[in-house]
Amino acid sequence: MTLNSKFRDIYAHPVGRDILDKLLVQTGKPAWLINNGIIGNVTLGAVQRLTRGWLTPSFFEALLALLNIEPDAPDANNAAATPAWWKEAVFYQIYPRSFAPNGLRGIIAKLDYLRDLGVDAIWLSPVYDSPNDDNGYDIRDYYKILPEFGTMDDMDALIAGLHERGMKLVMDLVVNHTSDEHPWFQAALRDEHSPYRDFYFFRVSDNGPPNNWTSLFSGSAWNYYQEQKVWALHLFSKKQMDLNWECPALREEIYKIVRWWLNKGVDGFRLDVINFISKTEGLPKGDSFVGTLMGYTGIERYFYGPRLHEYLKELRARAFEPYKAFSVGETPGIGVQMGRLLSDSYRRELDLIFSFDHLETPGHSRFDDYRYDLSYLKRIYQTHLNADRGHGWNTLFFNNHDNPKFLSKVDPEGAYVQPLARLLAILQLTLRGTPFLYQGDEAGTQNQPFTSIDEIHDVESLGLYAELIKTMPPNKAFKRILAGTRDHARTPLCWEELERQRGDPASVRQFYRNLIALRRSSKALIYGELVFLRPKDKTLLSYTRTLADECFYIEANLSPTTRRSAAPCGAELLFGNYAGSPSTLRPYEARIYRINKLSKPM
Numbered sequence: 238m239t240l241n242s243k244f245r246d247i248y249a250h251p252v253g254r255d256i257l258d259k260l261l262v263q264t265g266k267p268a269w270l271i272n273n274g275i276i277g278n279v280t281l282g283a284v285q286r287l288t289r290g291w292l293t294p295s296f297f298e299a300l301l302a303l304l305n306i307e308p309d310a311p312d313a314n315n316a317a318a319t320p321a322w323w324k325e326a327v328f329y330q331i332y333p334r335s336f337a338p339n340g341l342r343g344i345i346a347k348l349d350y351l352r353d354l355g356v357d358a359i360w361l362s363p364v365y366d367s368p369n370d371d372n373g374y375d376i377r378d379y380y381k382i383l384p385e386f387g388t389m390d391d392m393d394a395l396i397a398g399l400h401e402r403g404m405k406l407v408m409d410l411v412v413n414h415t416s417d418e419h420p421w422f423q424a425a426l427r428d429e430h431s432p433y434r435d436f437y438f439f440r441v442s443d444n445g446p447p448n449n450w451t452s453l454f455s456g457s458a459w460n461y462y463q464e465q466k467v468w469a470l471h472l473f474s475k476k477q478m479d480l481n482w483e484c485p486a487l488r489e490e491i492y493k494i495v496r497w498w499l500n501k502g503v504d505g506f507r508l509d510v511i512n513f514i515s516k517t518e519g520l521p522k523g524d525s526f527v528g529t530l531m532g533y534t535g536i537e538r539y540f541y542g543p544r545l546h547e548y549l550k551e552l553r554a555r556a557f558e559p560y561k562a563f564s565v566g567e568t569p570g571i572g573v574q575m576g577r578l579l580s581d582s583y584r585r586e587l588d589l590i591f592s593f594d595h596l597e598t599p600g601h602s603r604f605d606d607y608r609y610d611l612s613y614l615k616r617i618y619q620t621h622l623n624a625d626r627g628h629g630w631n632t633l634f635f636n637n638h639d640n641p642k643f644l645s646k647v648d649p650e651g652a653y654v655q656p657l658a659r660l661l662a663i664l665q666l667t668l669r670g671t672p673f674l675y676q677g678d679e680a681g682t683q684n685q686p687f688t689s690i691d692e693i694h695d696v697e698s699l700g701l702y703a704e705l706i707k708t709m710p711p712n713k714a715f716k717r718i719l720a721g722t723r724d725h726a727r728t729p730l731c732w733e734e735l736e737r738q739r740g741d742p743a744s745v746r747q748f749y750r751n752l753i754a755l756r757r758s759s760k761a762l763i764y765g766e767l768v769f770l771r772p773k774d775k776t777l778l779s780y781t782r783t784l785a786d787e788c789f790y791i792e793a794n795l796s797p798t799t800r801r802s803a804a805p806c807g808a809e810l811l812f813g814n815y816a817g818s819p820s821t822l823r824p825y826e827a828r829i830y831r832i833n834k835l836s837k838p839m
């Protein structure tokens with residue numbers, strides 16, 4: 238791709254397509270606007286000339302670099318999805334700090350609860366030794382358990398306890414960075430000739446930071462070490478130092494860590510910000526337009542770096558494949574096509590990725606205080622969920638430890654929590670992909686009523702607040718923090734509430750339990766073909782899942798006003814989030830029907 242490339246060709250390129258699709262979504266414009274004879278023929282060079290003074294040459298240089306990194310395109314042929322345990326499983330994420338008291342022992346005490354809910358596998362957020370600057374995502378020792386969570390014996394007991402119950406364990410693997418207290422970093426900082434020096438990005442620069450990259454947690458991405466007169470890169474907190482994957486010895490250490498845990502019996506890993514591991518050679522400066530647009534300067538230099546596929550293939554071949562271990566990558570910013578190139582099975586990179594495209598509506602970011610319109614979720618699902626043509630698979634989730642509660646985003650006043658929590662459960666367990674529940678989903682957990690910055694603990698929120706109050710009054714800054722803080726997801730899980738819901742057949746907990754059992758009982762809900770109906774209807778999301786003779790029809794009213802149901806005649810209602818099934822759907826009503834595959838939904 239060059240400045241002579243036409244828009245049509247850029248849209249046909251997987252990276253170009255993802256970038257242009259994002260721009261189209263943000264501006265609310267349809268794809269034909271780019272994909273037509275006139276605009277399609279316009280060259281990038283012409284756009285550069287037209288936008289001179291507004292978009293700098295570095296923007297076009299960065300865009301072309303990204304396009305030219307990727308020589309491949311996802312396989313366009315259809316394939317039948319091959320069966321795998323992790324496609325059939327229901328995962329449950331545990332954030333050990335707030336799941337239950339007593340760390341690993343506390344988790345072991347809840348395994349029967351999880352099994353009873355229908356959970357097949359756990360993704361456990363980090364329990365490794367850490368100074369906890371970012372709640373364990375800053376690892377000091379990959380081979381040791383943080384004492385406040387227990388001991389390695391407790392870890393072994395957890396693995397055994399899960400396996401006895403037929404469940405699996407997926408650990409968090411944080412290898413984009415380590416804590417600055419990791420012995421590798423300490424040795425590397427102290428001695429420039431240390432064999433660990435090349436494990437990190439150290440740079441000497443007399444006139445300020447080596448480049449203009451900003452940290453995802455606010456401020457410059459560089460620490461200056463006065464005594465050593467050297468800078469070191471950290472994309473996250475000041476204590477999370479980025480690892481240099483270009484160094485073969487570092488990669489060997491990472492394979493060693495992975496194999497060590499797999500030898501212990503863990504079944505796979507969730508790979509933290511794994512798409513950030515390959516930085517563009519020379520760490521060139523970021524484009525300021527992209528920086529303003531995305532909120533982070535420099536991101537285009539590492540979110541889909543030049544050696545990413547190579548590193549992932551090597552990691553898989555050297556450490557995962559010998560154990561047939563499972564991998565799910567956390568991949569912020571990755572679009573549909575790039576996601577396919579990272580996770581389609583024939584590529585032998587990752588098994589699954591977490592795409593975050595559905596978590597905010599166009600024009601909004603996590604710290605904006607706004608109401609999420611569910612018709613966007615429908616739009617996203619329609620473009621994402623069948624995009625892999627059978628070569629790949631999706632993850633289905635609404636919450637994790639990095640986001641405020643999705644329920645509260647859709648319904649900030651909490652007026653429709655009861656139907657909404659169940660509507661989301663229905664989508665999560667009947668769409669095509671692997672459900673990842675976050676602790677508390679099964680209780681319909683909402684955001685916390687924090688009233689002051691003193692109640693906020695998260696390093697990201699505190700960094701952002703310090704930045705915001707430089708330019709706005711504290712109450713306004715706090716409002717932004719309140720909208721987006723990760724602390725909403727990190728307060729202790731309310732076991733009293735879950736206990737209260739235990740015997741209640743009408744509870745959210747029981748609803749999840751029944752839905753998980755339904756999914757388990759039907760291969761159509763797992764591997765069945767997914768067909769979206771009424772694609773233009775903004776308030777009704779409806780689809781069928783069909784395999785052989787089994788067919789389900791699912792519909793959900795995405796709005797708080799009543800509307801007509803489109804269920805076919807004679808359909809058998811299996812599940813709903815309201816009692817009865819009148820011909821109108823009530824606010825956020827969702828239903829699952831079994832239908833005859835020949836009957837036509839309306």
Ligand code: NOJ
Pocket residue numbers: 371374375411473509510567638639
């Ligand atoms: C993503 C993790 O989910 C998040 O909690 C963490 O702060 C960053 N990566 C940095 O490790």
